[in-house]
Amino acid sequence: MKSIIVLLFVANIALSQSQHTTGSIYLAPGIQQFSFTNLNGSLTQAGFHKVPLAIGFGTGGYGQHKHLRFGGEGYYFSGSATRESTTTEMQGGWGYFYAGYKIGNNSWRLIPGLGLGWGGSNVSAIRTTTASLSDLINNQPNTSLVSIGGSFLHTAITIERDLTGHQYLAIKGTYNWGFSAKNEWTAPGLTGSVSDSFSGFQLSLIIGFTLQ
DSSP, X not given: OHHHHHHHHHHHHHHTTSTTEEEEEEEEEEEEEEOOHHXXXXXXXXXXXXXXXXXXXXXXXXXXXXXXXXXXXXXXXXXXXXXXXXXXXEEEEEEEEEEEEOBOSSSEEEEXXXXXXXXXXXXXXXXXXXOOHHHHHHTOOOEEEEEEEEEEEEEEEEEEEXXXXXXXXXXXXXXXXXXXXXXXXXXXXXXXXXXXXOOEEEEEEEXXXXXX
């Protein structure tokens, strides 16, 4: 994802030199909720909290010619939730390229967007134990970690507002649709699993800087 941001930064500087063309880089803190229905069922049956809401941070950028935008974004997220003597933790990230169309020319703008990306996530199910180290290693594993990842279709709606100078704020609502509903959760030595689509909702606050 770092290479995506570096590429976009260089491209935006170049694009911003041409007529009718601008560029932007931005920061994007936000929240992330995944649709891991089957894993959540397994977790709750075992006494764990379902996969939690995650807090994330992203960076991105785009080049714009007249009303058409081309850009990309990288995002890291993590979250944790407890239930009695158990904890469910999640962390991961994803990145995508997208195209958007700017509607409006004044202080307020609406930008629908569509793109393609890839990402992955790890989920840990942790159970509190009072066992000795020897017993824990041999008989009572108290942590299970499973992973999933895949490609997705990125869809988004962004509302932007200009600030003073070359700054702007925006709210971006995103839903990323996993291509396959048969992605299995994996772990070393796992012989049976459940499948989920790598899909989820994301809401971000964008703090942007235009390059003109």
